[in-house]
Amino acid sequence: MVHMNKRSGIESRKRILDAAMKVFSGHGYAKANMRMIAKAADISIGGLYLYFRNKEDLCFTLIKNRLDDLAGRTREALGDIDDPAEAIGKFISIHIKYVKKHRELILVQGREHGFAFGIEIKKKFFRSQRKLLEDIIRKGIKAGVFRKCDVEESAKIIFGAIRGFVLSIVVEPDSLFLPEECSNLILNGLVRRNNK
Amino acid sequence: MVHMNKRSGIESRKRILDAAMKVFSGHGYAKANMRMIAKAADISIGGLYLYFRNKEDLCFTLIKNRLDDLAGRTREALGDIDDPAEAIGKFISIHIKYVKKHRELILVQGREHGFAFGIEIKKKFFRSQRKLLEDIIRKGIKAGVFRKCDVEESAKIIFGAIRGFVLSIVVEPDSLFLPEECSNLILNGLVRRNNK
DNA sequence: TGTTCATGTGAACCATTGTTCAGTTTATAA
DNA sequence: TTATAAACTGAACAATGGTTCACATGAACA
Structure with a gap:
């Protein structure tokens, strides 16, 4: 596994928002989960919480x-x-x-x-x-x-x-x-x- | 605890539907759970599954x-x-x-x-x-x-x-x-x- | 009285999932 | 090179909740 961390924060935030948009859109709020969003944003689960307080805040x-x-x-x-x-x-x-x-x-x-x-x-x-x-x-x-x-x-x-x-x-x-x-x-x- | 079981099936089914209506209405599908519906219908959790295949079927x-x-x-x-x-x-x-x-x-x-x-x-x-x-x-x-x-x-x-x-x-x-x-x-x- | 079966029970199972946190990595600057 | 901190990781935690199943109950009837 290649480690791709250490990117600019602002850019990661955008990537997360884009990914969240896709995942929420495709599955709806309830069925979308943080793991899916993390994967789509190419970041770890914990990484999500660096930029958003929680799932609700993200949506x-x-x-x-x-x-x-x-x-x-x-x-x-x-x-x-x-x-x-x-x-x-x-x-x-x-x-x-x-x-x-x-x-x-x-x-x-x-x-x-x-x-x-x-x-x-x-x-x-x-x-x-x-x-x-x-x-x-x-x-x-x-x-x-x-x-x-x-x-x-x-x-x-x-x-x-x-x-x-x-x-x-x-x-x-x-x-x-x-x-x-x-x-x-x-x-x-x-x-x-x-x-x- | 008084045992109230052994009621007519048709009547239980109606009670469940009424209870489900109240619970789903008050909490929405996602947040409503079978335990709440069971309690509101005065029946056991397992009892629900005698009349409906699952939560989705009930709703x-x-x-x-x-x-x-x-x-x-x-x-x-x-x-x-x-x-x-x-x-x-x-x-x-x-x-x-x-x-x-x-x-x-x-x-x-x-x-x-x-x-x-x-x-x-x-x-x-x-x-x-x-x-x-x-x-x-x-x-x-x-x-x-x-x-x-x-x-x-x-x-x-x-x-x-x-x-x-x-x-x-x-x-x-x-x-x-x-x-x-x-x-x-x-x-x-x-x-x-x-x-x- | 004993048998049958529709009706009912709820602890337990299992999968899911939001969230945390102790630790790792790397860019930057001293 | 070393120190610092921002960025990142993912196993582990804790709670939830749908569903199952081995068992209980009681009305009807022989």
């Missing part, structure tokens, strides 16, 4: 990174859009595209294992995303584009629907869920318009 | 029962509704109400533990529910009430949205998600109608 870090990333991308993308309808469409498409790219980790977050870990961080994320939606809706109503409605409740419902799209894509990766179709439904509904 | 039976029940209720409720818009509303409200009643078990199904158990049964359930939606949409288009659209894709999206409502309610039981508001969005969309 938590993974989730937090992803959520922060998505939140940042969303804010950024919405920055230069004025049309509320277009903003809603963008909001939806960002989320759908993000899922298709990071399907694996979302599988892990699901409901996996006992309860509440990372629940706080997730709730915070959801709240901030909903706030963005609320801003768009308020703007849309003020501009006369959207119908008058309870802004908070609507944002909650729309974000709920998006969560459903995300979940469906995660569970059935082959299903289409074209962003345009999804936002078309949210924007225009199922009922036929008079002027068409 | 699977629970889920299957619930899904069959919901599928039956849906079919029944939609039977005597002709108006497509009303049918969509009913479909949504049935699901939302069902979740609020059986929140616990849905928590268990989530994504819990490794992979695929009960996945087949769930997929079958989803397929059949989507079929119901497709029928409603097709009828609505034919009647000129709904806009022309890809029926299958629309059903998938709407069912996806409903899944999101369900998930949101499960995770945040306090949130409202009024059925009327939800179907209003699905039916009419966010954008303001001309005639209003």
Whole structure:
């Protein structure tokens, strides 16, 4: 056995995160174990604990990174859009595209294992995303584009629907869920318009 | 210790299912263990295995029962509704109400533990529910009430949205998600109608 | 009374797994 | 070369938990 130890700490940490991502994704939190992650990261079991307090901390870090990333991308993308309808469409498409790219980790977050870990961080994320939606809706109503409605409740419902799209894509990766179709439904509904 | 054994088998099976429901609901699949279920069902650990092959089989039976029940209720409720818009509303409200009643078990199904158990049964359930939606949409288009659209894709999206409502309610039981508001969005969309 | 069998028991088995810690290795600098 | 500390190792520990099995119980019946 070749000894490959003595690498830079920062690099090892990254390797562990990458490996953990793969292992958690492939097996889920409960069935993934530290030995698998250690092997995948080409480090010893004990080595893992140099960089993460425990299994939970490791998974938590993974989730937090992803959520922060998505939140940042969303804010950024919405920055230069004025049309509320277009903003809603963008909001939806960002989320759908993000899922298709990071399907694996979302599988892990699901409901996996006992309860509440990372629940706080997730709730915070959801709240901030909903706030963005609320801003768009308020703007849309003020501009006369959207119908008058309870802004908070609507944002909650729309974000709920998006969560459903995300979940469906995660569970059935082959299903289409074209962003345009999804936002078309949210924007225009199922009922036929008079002027068409 | 009083010996309470020698009860009818069928009754014991029911007691076990009730107990399992409570325990799985309260702790999730992974953290629930056979000892807890045995105690809650007032039976011995070994006794559990007289009625269910293993932990998975026990949980699977629970889920299957619930899904069959919901599928039956849906079919029944939609039977005597002709108006497509009303049918969509009913479909949504049935699901939302069902979740609020059986929140616990849905928590268990989530994504819990490794992979695929009960996945087949769930997929079958989803397929059949989507079929119901497709029928409603097709009828609505034919009647000129709904806009022309890809029926299958629309059903998938709407069912996806409903899944999101369900998930949101499960995770945040306090949130409202009024059925009327939800179907209003699905039916009419966010954008303001001309005639209003 | 004695036999049968469905029903029930729970200690014990065994595999798994998160975590620790006493010790090893190597880069760096004095 | 030697000392120091950061990086790393993996056997061992301790707890958990699904499952089994040899045995017990009691209702029904001959």
